[in-house]
Amino acid sequence: xxxxxxxxGPFNVxxxxxxxxxxxxxxxxxxxxxxxxxxxxxxxKLLMSVYSSGNEDGRFTAQLNRASQYISLLIRDSKLxxxxxxxxxxxxxxxxxxxxxxxxxxxxxxxP
Amino acid sequence: xxxVTQSPTHLIKTRGxxxxxxxxxxxxxxxxxxxxxxxxxxxxFIFQYYEEEERQRGNFxxxxxxxxxxxxxxxxxxxALLLGDSALYLCASSWGGQPQHFGDGTRLSIL
Numbered sequence: 344x345x346x347x348x349x350x351x352g353p354f355n356v357x358x359x360x361x362x363x364x365x366x367x368x369x370x371x372x373x374x375x376x377x378x379x380x381x382x383x384x385x386x387x388k389l390l391m392s393v394y395s396s397g398n399e400d401g402r403f404t405a406q407l408n409r410a411s412q413y414i415s416l417l418i419r420d421s422k423l424x425x426x427x428x429x430x431x432x433x434x435x436x437x438x439x440x441x442x443x444x445x446x447x448x449x450x451x452x453x454x455p
Numbered sequence: 456x457x458x459v460t461q462s463p464t465h466l467i468k469t470r471g472x473x474x475x476x477x478x479x480x481x482x483x484x485x486x487x488x489x490x491x492x493x494x495x496x497x498x499x500f501i502f503q504y505y506e507e508e509e510r511q512r513g514n515f516x517x518x519x520x521x522x523x524x525x526x527x528x529x530x531x532x533x534x535a536l537l538l539g540d541s542a543l544y545l546c547a548s549s550w551g552g553q554p555q556h557f558g559d560g561t562r563l564s565i566l
Contacts, residue, residue: 385559386557386560389556441511443498445490
């Protein structure tokens with residue numbers, strides 16, 4: 344079983360839609376969690392960290408369920424500029440200075 | 456304030472050759488991690504350097520080696536290149552428990 348598994352995608356949605364990405368991780372010792380965004384042929388960029396209490400940044404909401412080892416990302420009112428690959432990332436230690444384990448990524452295309 | 460810089464941007468090599476990729480971390484960062492990203496996959500951790508020593512290593516063979524210099528910059532060396540080594544090689548730098556910042560990557564093609 345892969346350490347981090349994501350929805351295979353791709354997702355094609357119209358502008359203004361709400362889209363949800365799901366991710367599960369296998370190592371219960373994992374301590375910190377992130378969503379990264381990667382544009383085509385570009386480097387991954389941190390979108391947001393994910394906390395047990397859930398956290399929101401504008402149109403983006405991330406949730407973590409440690410008991411189920413499940414992470415989610417919700418994008419509301421999607422924009423054309425949200426088109427990218429979304430990577431679920433897990434870190435076995437607190438903070439971000441340990442190795443990051445990435446999911447395969449889910450491609451999102453937002454259509455006009 | 457320069458971010459993470461990597462060189463070269465693109466590289467073409469043939470099987471059996473050796474390659475060296477370079478990375479300069481973001482100013483103030485002391486830890487450098489290297490990742491390999493094959494087409495259609497997420498990045499895979501190769502190793503991490505801190506205080507000029509390899510601190511962690513992923514599931515990569517000994518053909519992959521690295522180095523960190525006193526100014527925190529780093530090199531990734533790959534010997535005896537295989538076709539399967541074709542990928543985007545990403546360098547990420549960080550400090551303390553802060554998020555890792557990635558460079559643009561080096562796209563390596565093996566013919």
